[in-house]
Structures are given as C-alpha cells and as structure tokens.
Amino acid sequence: xxxxxxxxxxxxxxxxxxxxxxxxxxxxxxxxxxxxxxxxxxxxxxxxxxxxxxxxxxxxxxxxxxxxxxxxxxxxxxxxxxxxxxxxxxxxxxxxxxxxxxxxxxxxxxxxxxxxxxxxxxxxxxxxxxxxxxxxxxxxxxxxxxxxxxxxxxxxxxxxxxxxxxxxxxxxxxxxxxxxxxxxxxxxxxxxxxxxxxxxxxxxxxxxxxxxxxxxxxxxxxxxxxxxxxxxxxxxxxxxxxxxxxxxxxxxxxxxxxxxxxxxxxxxxxxxxxxxxxxxxxxxxxxxxxxxxxxxxxxxxxxxxxxxxxxxxxxxxxxxxxxxxxxxxxxxxxxxxxxxxxxxxxxxxxxxxxxxxxxxxxxxxxxxxxxxxxxxxxxxxxxxxxxxxxxxxxxxxxxxxxxxxxxxxxxxxxxxxxxxxxxxxxxxxxxxxxxxxxxxxxxxxxxxxxxxxxxxxxxxxxxxxxxxxxxxxxxxxxxxxxxxxxxxxxxxxxxxxxxxxxxxxxxxxxxxxxxxxxxxxxxxxxxxxxxxxxxxxxxxxxxxxxxxxxxxxxxxxxxxxxxxxxxxxxxxxxxxxxxxxxxxxxxxxxxxxxxxxxxxxxxxxxxxxxxxxxxxxxxxxxxxxxxxxxxxxxxxxxxxxxxxxxxxxxxxxxxxxxxxxxxxxxxxxxxxxxxxxxxxxxxxxxxxxxxxxxxxxx
Numbered sequence: 291x292x293x294x295x296x297x298x299x300x301x302x303x304x305x306x307x308x309x310x311x312x313x314x315x316x317x318x319x320x321x322x323x324x325x326x327x328x329x330x331x332x333x334x335x336x337x338x339x340x341x342x343x344x345x346x347x348x349x350x351x352x353x354x355x356x357x358x359x360x361x362x363x364x365x366x367x368x369x370x371x372x373x374x375x376x377x378x379x380x381x382x383x384x385x386x387x388x389x390x391x392x393x394x395x396x397x398x399x400x401x402x403x404x405x406x407x408x409x410x411x412x413x414x415x416x417x418x419x420x421x422x423x424x425x426x427x428x429x430x431x432x433x434x435x436x437x438x439x440x441x442x443x444x445x446x447x448x449x450x451x452x453x454x455x456x457x458x459x460x461x462x463x464x465x466x467x468x469x470x471x472x473x474x475x476x477x478x479x480x481x482x483x484x485x486x487x488x489x490x491x492x493x494x495x496x497x498x499x500x501x502x503x504x505x506x507x508x509x510x511x512x513x514x515x516x517x518x519x520x521x522x523x524x525x526x527x528x529x530x531x532x533x534x535x536x537x538x539x540x541x542x543x544x545x546x547x548x549x550x551x552x553x554x555x556x557x558x559x560x561x562x563x564x565x566x567x568x569x570x571x572x573x574x575x576x577x578x579x580x581x582x583x584x585x586x587x588x589x590x591x592x593x594x595x596x597x598x599x600x601x602x603x604x605x606x607x608x609x610x611x612x613x614x615x616x617x618x619x620x621x622x623x624x625x626x627x628x629x630x631x632x633x634x635x636x637x638x639x640x641x642x643x644x645x646x647x648x649x650x651x652x653x654x655x656x657x658x659x660x661x662x663x664x665x666x667x668x669x670x671x672x673x674x675x676x677x678x679x680x681x682x683x684x685x686x687x688x689x690x691x692x693x694x695x696x697x698x699x700x701x702x703x704x705x706x707x708x709x710x711x712x713x714x715x716x717x718x719x720x721x722x723x724x725x726x727x728x729x730x731x732x733x734x735x736x737x738x739x740x741x742x743x744x745x746x747x748x749x750x751x752x753x754x755x756x757x758x759x760x761x762x763x764x765x766x767x768x769x770x771x772x773x774x775x776x777x778x779x780x781x782x783x784x785x786x787x788x789x790x791x792x793x794x795x796x797x798x799x800x801x802x803x804x805x806x807x808x809x810x811x812x813x814x815x816x817x818x819x820x821x822x823x824x825x826x827x828x829x830x831x832x833x834x835x836x837x838x839x840x841x842x843x844x845x846x847x848x849x850x851x852x853x854x855x856x857x858x859x860x861x862x863x864x865x866x867x868x869x870x871x872x873x874x875x876x877x878x879x880x881x882x883x884x885x886x887x888x889x890x891x892x893x894x895x896x897x898x899x900x901x902x903x904x905x906x907x908x909x910x911x912x913x914x915x916x917x918x919x920x921x922x923x924x925x926x927x928x929x930x931x932x933x934x935x936x937x938x939x940x941x942x943x944x945x946x947x948x949x950x951x952x953x954x955x956x957x958x959x960x961x962x963x964x965x966x967x968x969x970x971x972x973x974x975x976x977x978x979x980x981x982x983x984x985x986x987x988x
Contacts, residue, residue, distance in 0.1 A: 297960035301414055325355055329710040347563045365630075366665050367416040370461055371427040373475075374410035375420075375509060375562040376629035377569055379618035381432060381579065387613060390530050390583065391522035393642030395434045396613070397482040399716060404433045406676060407618060409509045409565070412444075413464050414475025420561035421545070421553040422475040423504045423773070428514030428536060430616065433680040440638040441534055441659070446503055447515035449599045450486075450495040454653020454746050460492075478780040487666050487790040490751040490820065494600050497758045500773035502544035502834050507907070509565050511543035512846060518636075518651040521728050522583070529728045530582050531596060531646065533603060535610050539576035541839030545904075547773070548985070549937040552904045560905070566621055573844055573873075574619045580610035593824045594754065595747035599650040601754050603933060604829035616823065628676045633662045642727040649744070668692040669827045684717035752796040752823040759798050761832040765978040771801055771988035775808030776822045792817035808988040840974040843871030847973055848906035850877050851894070852921065852932065854914030857886040859944055863910055863965055869968035872908075877901045877930075879921070889916070899926050903934040908973030910942035911950060912965065920947055922953045931956060938976045957983060 323331045331352055338350035346353065368374075380402040387396035395403045410427035411418065426445040431438055450460050463485035466472050473479050486492045497716040498504070506512040514536030522530045545553065553560050559647070567633065568575055582603055589596045596603070622628040635658035636651065645651060663673045668691040671677060686702050700714035701708050709715035778787040787809055794802040795816040806813045830836050847867050851860060867874045876894040878884040883891045895901070895947070903909050911931065913921065923928035930953035934941055943951055956962060961977035963969055981987070 303334050325352060326359070367662070368410075368665065370412050371410040372410045372416040373414050373418050373420070374427065374629060375565050376406060376408040376622060376632060377565060377575075378404070378620040378622070378628075379574075379616060379617040381430075381614055383614045385613055387522070388524070390524055390528075391642040392525045393434070393439070393522070393640050394436045394641075395432060395439070396642065404680065405616065406431045406433075406628070406632055407616065408629060408634070409561070411475060413477065418475035418974070419558040421505070421550045423424070423477070423547070423550065424475065425499065425504060426506060426509070426512060428512075430514075430536075431632065431634060431638075431677075434640055435681050436640040437681055438638050438640075438677075438679045439640045439643060440634045440636060441516055442634045442636045443504065443514055443516045443534070445512040445514055446498045447493070447517060447533075447535075447602045448495050448498065448754070449517055449650060450492040451489070451650060452491050452598055452600055452744060453649040454651075454657070455649075456489070457650075457653060457657070459465045478777040480781050480783050480786070483778060483786050483790060484783055487786050487793060490793055490796075490817075491600050493751050493793055494755040494758060497770060497797070500770045501758075502546070502769055505542035505545045505547065505550045505747070506561070507545050508540075508844075509561050509717075509779045510536050510568060511540050513537060513542060514577065517599055518648045519646045520651075521646055522581075523642055523644055523726075523728045527729065528897070529644070531586070531589060533582040534575040534615065535580040535582065537580055537610070537612070539578065539615075540844045542834045542837055543907075544834055546774070546937055546981075549904045549933075552902065552933065555959055556902045556904055565618075566670070568844065569618060569621050570663045571873075573619050575844075576618075577616045578612045579614045580612045580614060582608045582610055584608055586927070586968060589915045593826075594750060595745050597646055597648045598748050599648055600751070603828070604757070605831040606827065606829055610858070627674075631666060631671075631674050632676045633666060633671050633674075635659050635662070638889070639725075640754075641723070641725045670694065686716060747821075749821040750819075750823060751787075751821070752819055755797045756758075756823055757826040757829060758832055759801060761774055761828040761830060763833055763835045763978075765981060766833060766835055767801070768981075768987040771804040771808065774801075774805045775988045778805070778809055787811060788814040789817075790874070835978060838976070840971075841871065842867065842907075842970050842974045844873075845871075845907035845974070846873045846875055846905070848875050848877055848901065848903055848909045848912065848934075850898070850909065850911045850927070851884045851892065852913055852917035853885045854876055854917050855884055855886050855892070855912050856891075856914070856944070857888040857890065859914050859965060860886065860892070863912060863942070863969065865942070866970050867910075869974070870974070872970065873971065875901070875906060879924075879927075898930065903930045904937060906934075906939070908940040908942070909934040910965070910969060910973075911947040912944050913947045913950065915946045917974075918948075918950050922950050924987075928954045930954075935962075935980070938978060938980050938984075940969070940970065940972040940975065940977070942967075983988065 323334055325331060337346045337353045339346055381395065382398050382402045383396060385399055407430045410422045411422060412427060413424050414422060428445050429440065429442045431440050435904060452456060464477050464482045466474050467479060467481050486496060520532050524531045557563060565575065594601045637655040637659055645655065646797060663669060666674065670690050670692050673694045686704055688697060688702050699714045701714055704716060706715050759767065778790060781787055788811060791802050791806050792814040795807060796819050803813060804840030849863065864874050875896060876892065877896050877898055878894045879898045881894065881897040883893045885891050931941065931951055933952060935956045940963065942963050942965055944965050959977060959980055961972055961980065963972045
C-alpha cells in the first residue's frame with residue numbers, strides 16, 4: 291500500500307493547511323480527483339446503479355454532491371455593470387504626495403501597491419456583448435497597507451443624474467423594457483429616451499453617451515474617471531478637493547458605429563479577448579493616475595457646483611497632475627472567483643482620502659455595500675480572497691454565513707478587561723493612525739432646515755453640455771448628431787424625439803437642427819432652461835480625435851495573404867510592423883496557411899471568413915496576381931477590404947492587390963499606401979477626412 295505523508299504549511303493569514311503527498315506518484319493530491327470532502331473518486335463517468343440497467347441509487351454521494359454544487363453555481367449578477375473583465379496589477383507612485391494626503395500608498399516614490407481592476411459595460415446582462423454603445427465601468431481595488439481603497443468610476447467623467455434618489459429610475463429606464471425583456475444592452479428604446487427627455491440634468495452625459503467615448507476600441511485605450519469630487523487629507527488635517535483621472539499610455543482610441551455593430555457579430559468577447567491576450571503576451575496595459583487638485587476658494591469662484599456629478603472641471607482650467615501609474619500584468623486564474631466575485635464599494639477608503647457632499651456619491655456609499663449581501667450571499671464577502679485586504683484585519687465581528695476565520699478566545703466585545711486576567715482582550719482603537727473624518731470646512735459647516743432640495747447651481751443643465759459639443763472636432767460632432775438621430779429613430783413614443791430636441795436647442799442650435807432634419811421632423815420650440823447656460827471656453831482635452839496618439843504600439847494589423855504571396859515582401863512588412871510595436875495577424879482563405887513564393891507554407895492566425903477586418907486597427911493586402919483574380923470573385927474578401935476602408939483604417943497593399951481594392955471601392959487617400967512606403971506610420975492613424983465619402987452623417 292502506498293505511503294501517505296502530511297505536509298503542514300502556513301497560509302497568508304497565518305492559518306495552517308495540510309497537503310497530502312502520495313509516494314507512489316511523488317505528486318500532491320491535487321492530481322487526484324476527489325469530492326469536496328477530499329475523498330478520492332474512482333469513476334467520474336457513471337452514476338451508481340442497481341445493476342447495469344437499473345435505477346440510480348440515492349446512496350451515490352459522489353453524484354449527489356456533484357449535481358448539488360452544479361445546481362448552485364450561479365449567483366445573482368450585478369444589476370448594472372454585469373458584464374465585466376478584470377486583471378491583477380500594481381500601482382507605482384511617481385512622487386510623494388505627503389503634503390496633500392496621509393494615505394500610505396501616496397508616500398514613497400517607486401513603491402508598488404497591488405491592485406485588481408475591473409472594466410464593464412453598464413446596461414447589458416452578464417451574457418451580453420462587449421461592444422454596444424454604452425458607458426464603461428472603470429473600477430480599481432488597491433490593496434494598501436492601511437486597508438482596501440476602491441476607486442469606482444467610469445470611462446466618462448460625469449453622470450446622468452445629480453442625486454442618488456434617481457438612480458433606480460435611470461437604471462430601470464435604460465435596462466430592457468420590463469414587459470418584453472428587450473432590447474438588451476442598448477439605450478435606443480422608448481423608456482430610456484422618455485426618461486432622458488424629461489431629465490434635463492442628463493443632457494451633458496447624453497452628449498458623452500452619443501459620442502465615440504462609448505465605442506472604445508479597447509479597454510486598454512480608454513480613460514477612466516472617479517466621477518465625483520473627493521477629498522485628500524494630510525497629516526495636519528488640511529483638506530484638498532480632488533478629482534481622479536486615469537490616462538491610458540496607448541492614448542484614447544474608439545471605433546466607429548458601423549464597426550462596433552459588426553464587431554458584435556465578429557466577436558462577442560472582443561474587449562475581453564483583447565485585454566486577456568495583451569497581458570498574456572506581455573503587452574501590459576498601463577494608465578497614469580492624474581489628479582485635479584483645488585481648494586474651496588476655487589470651488590466658490592466657479593459658475594457651477596463642484597459637487598454636481600453632471601459637471602466637470604476642464605483640464606485647461608486645472609491641469610491633471612500625473613502622480614503614478616497602474617500596470618496590469620496578470621490575468622485572473624479563475625473568472626468567477628476573481629472577476630465575478632470582486633466587490634467594489636466607494637465607501638472603501640483609507641486614511642488620507644475622504645468624501646465630499648456630492649449627493650450622488652453619498653447614495654453610492656450605501657448602495658454598493660448593501661448589494662454585496664444580495665450577490666455574494668453573506669456579510670462575510672470581504673473574506674473572499676479577491677476582496678480580502680492584504681493587511682491585518684482585526685475586529686469583534688463574528689459568525690454569519692460562510693464565516694472563514696476561526697477567532698480564538700472569548701473576547702468578542704469591547705471594551706473588556708480580559709487582558710487583566712491574562713487573556714487576549716483583542717484589538718483596540720487607533721486614535722493616532724486610524725481613519726479620521728475630515729472636518730472639511732467650510733463645506734461641512736452647512737446648516738439649515740431638513741429639505742428635499744438641490745443647490746441652486748445644480749439647476750444649470752446645459753453649460754457643460756455646450757462645452758462638450760464645442761470641444762469636439764467636426765467629425766466627432768457629426769458622430770454625436772448621427773447617434774442622436776439613430777437612437778431617437780428607434781423611439782415609438784411620438785412626443786419623445788421632439789421633447790429631446792427641444793432640450794438640445796439649449797446646447798447648440800446647429801446640433802438640434804441636424805437631429806431634427808435627420809428625423810425629418812419640424813424643429814420644436816426651445817424648452818426654457820431652469821437656469822440659463824453660461825459660456826465656457828472649449829476644452830481640447832475632451833476630444834478623442836485631437837488627442838489620439840499616432841503610434842502602432844499595442845495595436846493589431848491584419849495581413850491578408852494567399853498562395854503565391856511574395857515571401858520577401860511579406861517578411862519585410864512583418865518586420866516593419868513589429869519594429870513599430872504593432873502585432874501582425876496573418877489571415878488567409880484557408881486556416882492551414884498559404885504557400886508562399888519560396889515554396890514554404892506560412893502558418894496563419896485566422897481564416898478569412900472568420901477574421902473580418904473590423905478586428906484590426908489597420909490592414910495590409912499582400913497577394914499574387916493569381917490569388918487576386920480568385921479573391922476578387924469572393925464576397926468575403928471584397929467585404930474584408932471594403933470594411934477596412936469604410937472604418938477609416940489604413941490599407942497597405944502591393945501592386946498585385948490593386949484589382950481587389952478597386953473591386954472593394956477603395957479610393958486612394960493618405961491612408962491607402964503601397965508597401966514600398968512606410969506602412970507602419972500610416973497604420974497608426976485613422977482617416978476621418980475619408981468619412982464623408984463612405985457614409986452620410988447628420
């Protein structure tokens with residue numbers, strides 16, 4: 291009989307574990323299939339029966355346990371942000387911020403703090419797709435020495451509503467309609483626009499939602515924002531207002547609407563796959579953390595209220611101070627255990643970070659904690675490994691469902707005098723180093739009657755929406771107007787489109803006219819504004835097109851080849867793409883590969899019909915005369931090139947490929963280049979000037 295030995299080891303929390311080794315194999319028991327009680331299973335293919343054709347026996351505890359666990363594998367999905375992708379990484383501080391905050395992770399330059407980040411869509415369920423027009427969640431859990439800090443925001447710096455009282459109404463309106471359960475993961479329907487047209491405070495967020503910000507090319511290429519105004523507090527108790535920004539190292543990049551629609555068909559998991567593959571090959575996504583810092587005097591001098599989550603502070607007014615970076619360098623080991631079970635809460639802050647009186651933030655402080663009990667089934671959700679702090683946790687909270695800790699002694703209350711009798715009396719308060727709520731003067735000195743009201747400046751619903759519109763480049767403005775037309779064209783409630791356009795006239799007359807003309811309805815009377823908007827200088831920082839980085843780093847180039855492709859020409863192109871930091875993806879009519887001019891078969895990454903050009907940031911076509919003659923007759927090849935051109939991407943080609951490009955309707959421009967030019971430079975950009983030739987926009 292094989293001899294078993296027991297190896298005792300210490301876990302991270304000090305708990306002991308025993309691992310069984312079997313000297314017959316020299317490997318740990320993890321190689322042996324067992325029940326949840328550690329009992330080895332002899333047969334995982336057949337249930338226990340009374341005879342070969344007899345009934346299954348109730349005594350089959352292996353079957354009962356397996357089916358029981360399977361029946362309970364699913365937990366309630368998040369009400370919003372249900373579809374998400376996550377990764378592990380770290381935050382590295384560039385400079386000490388001890389003068390403005392006592393938060394430990396902001397003290398020592400070069401120090402790295404572990405974290406977990408999750409990105410998500412908002413409206414769709416967990417089984418929806420990655421690429422709808424939608425806001426993206428951007429949540430980061432820092433495992434600091436002082437406890438967990440959750441910075442829970444979006445890829446847009448403002449929100450639809452000002453007060454958390456309206457959050458259930460907003461979500462109910464944008465989710466699939468309750469009687470028919472559609473549409474899924476989309477706002478282009480009656481109930482959302484009925485709500486939005488009756489809520490002028492949503493107008494600024496609607497401008498962002500209808501822009502290309504809600505069509506990110508990649509999770510790695512979108513900005514993140516804390517949305518609310520928070521406080522940083524230093525060791526002397528001085529408080530400074532702060533807004534948090536995440537700036538992607540690869541720059542901001544979006545898709546166009548037609549491209550996003552086709553991505554849904556091409557790859558439902560497009561963003562999730564892109565994030566996973568980038569980390570897997572070592573192209574670690576990176577963002578810089580930036581702060582907008584200001585005091586009460588600045589806040590009082592603005593024509594808007596800094597506590598209003600539908601407003602932003604232009605970066606040209608207060609520049610974003612870069613203080614560190616986030617690097618995601620490890621994919622989850624298990625999606626459910628980590629990405630699905632991670633529980634974020636804006637109330638999770640550390641000494642040196644504090645809240646403001648933003649009424650939307652105040653409501654979120656309650657909501658997030660409350661929902662974890664519903665989703666994760668226990669008040670002890672903080673003990674799940676992905677949620678557990680990496681610093682000591684010591685308190686008198688006990689018991690509850692799924693209690694994983696084993697507290698020792700009888701001290702489960704405080705104060706106690708058990709230590710006077712030689713027993714462990716448990717932890718005590720930390721007046722010197724514990725969390726202290728900021729006095730926050732003068733904001734926290736507000737006094738008055740208890741009223742259900744909003745501050746006066748909250749009534750300005752259009753100034754920042756106008757600021758956003760005027761800050762966009764012409765192509766971006768066309769996208770916004772066209773998005774309004776598309777979404778409102780899906781609304782069947784006759785009164786809603788006109789009501790929405792009446793609101794838009796307070797933003798910009800040209801915008802309102804373009805939307806009305808696109809819907810072929812009369813321009814309605816301008817809706818009176820609760821507070822007349824004020825003029826603000828355009829903010830170039832709000833434009834994607836003005837801030838795109840013309841680099842190929844982190845981006846993917848689809849290269850179409852076929853039998854007869856010139857081997858030397860292909861080799862030179864691949865070397866050029868890789869030198870520029872791009873990732874070539876070889877596509878051919880057959881997945882087995884293509885026989886090149888040198889007689890060698892080149893293995894490819896994807897088959898033509900299953901690798902449409904919308905999956906790539908740019909494309910190149912390297913073909914022989916014979917291959918072009920064949921492919922010019924195939925709709926899939928023509929569509930491959932046509933979509934790349936229509937989605938405003940660079941197209942590189944050799945001379946032999948010209949007939950295929952012509953068949954696809956490609957008209958030469960700055961983004962259509964030969965392989966004898968520097969293709970990688972062209973591939974790093976999008977060609978917005980091409981758009982009027984390929985589609986009609988509002």
